[in-house]
Amino acid sequence: MADAVLEVRGLRKVFGSQVAVDDVSFSLPEGGSLAIVGESGSGKTTIAKMIVGLERPTAGTIHACGQDRSTPARSLRDRRRRGREVQIVFQDPYTSLDPRQTVEGTIDEVLRLHHSWGKDRRRERVRKLADLVGMDARQMRALPRWLSGGQRQRVAIARALAAEPRVVILDESVAALDVSIQAQVLNLLADIHDETGVSFLCISHDLAVVRQLTQETLVMWRGKIVERGPTAQVLDDPQDDYTKRLRASVPRPGWKPPRHLRTA
């Protein structure tokens, strides 16, 4: 696809004798949003790690913005370019921020790394990013330990956006948040998607979150894609047996847990 910002072909990852990711292909269009849904061991996080370069694929290719990133970056320049293509927001905002660095400092560091801007321009950009994620001036001067989980996750999102990436990977980015805070962050992500045109790759086990955030969905089971399609269609009318079981396991008003399951 010509207008894909992220293109994954025949991706495979083997750990010892375990096949974690088995022949996975997908493409994420410019400005699009794609979910990879699955439970533990499905391979969804391994895919995210391979895309950002934290794991090396056993086979297959990954292209972001037309550039190959299936092998490790060979120069600092190359690595920085990759940082401007894809950024990631992790699940746990308590371990993904430097405890000694203020919010401003955290974001300014990314700006210094990726842009050759003067101090004033960087300060202006930090202010704009703070506005975008709803942090005030006092919070921007704070250390992470003074911030709540939801505020920290806003910082992680602002940091990911600071490099002006074309793709942001959201790896269970709202899973650790309380329901009332999760709704705030989901609304924020929807606004950012609309305003900046950045593409989202959303890794999640939470089908309701996926429905809220994405247009397309892949369902993974034991390393393989078992179903794919528009998110609403996959959730409303699942075809694969595993997707059906996943869908039926989600508690909702009137839900009853399955009876007499004796499957150990």
Added chain:
Amino acid sequence: MTDGPVPALAARGPQRTLLLAMNGLTVRLPVEGSMRTVLHDVSLTIRQGEALGLVGESGSGKTMTARAVGRLLPDGADVSGTIQFDGRDVRSLEGAELKRFRAQVAMIFQDPRAHINPVRRIGDFMTEALRTNAGVPVKQATRRSVELLARVGIDDGERRLRQFPHELSGGLLQRVMIATALLTEPRLLLADEPTTALDVTTQAEVMGILDDLRQELGLAVLFITHNLELAAAVCDRTAVMYAGQIVEVRASDLLHRDPLHPYTAALAAARPSIDTTSHRLAAIPGRPLSAFEAPEDQCAFAPRCPHVQDACREARPSLTELNGGLTRCVRAAELRGRMEVAVNG
């Protein structure tokens, strides 16, 4: 709610014998030299064989409530109010009576791996309480363990007892925890987020097993979760906590359709739906308060409530009865049936 004496009846039907009654429980804990309120005026009841859901966000006091029931509050806790289990005052139990109480009230936790000794076999862990506290011979304790493992859907119990925790998946280990909790034939199970760390299909299996056991054994359950939908689906009644207070108690099937407190309605509306795509969620502004941050002279939810009026800021509302449920909202009666609409609009 009628907390008075209820005639002893069979373990089925709405008028079951009262098993646990917590009344006006307030707990303060020493933090950095001062006393901080963690629970304020918590009252709840559980009847024999009943499942009561306890729902709230982090810091709302769910776990502290369960710990108070289980006599597991930290040292130095300042406690007022009463807790009665089967008519006995839990807070004054000692010696043999306390031991008997502990056998009757079992607990399971969120992360089974954090509550099991990784270097000892499943069998040692499971039979320990029976062997050391009840003096049951090893052979008999082992046989009982295998029986209970079968009840939670683990058919090859003998083999599992010889295994180590790392050889079992999270879902399997949580089933072992449930079986272990049931070995002493408890009458009340305190389940603190027992499925939160599990995959959703595994959660459904574990909930199915818990539900079966509850009905087979007439076991009462205090089910703590942050998931309103899950509590509403598996519990008879659900209590909602906010800032260390109970703000609503409601029959679970009415919780989503006819909430009695604006916080319950807002919590339900804030959660994205698996069935419909909405462009924006009805987020609750601000953040959840801890009990010690809650103002003493007004409703704790007032700063975030879409229905707030002057009356809400004049005094801390008390938990009052409304349409078969309980609510801590002065405007509850006039807002009934309108909360959902206002939150979404």
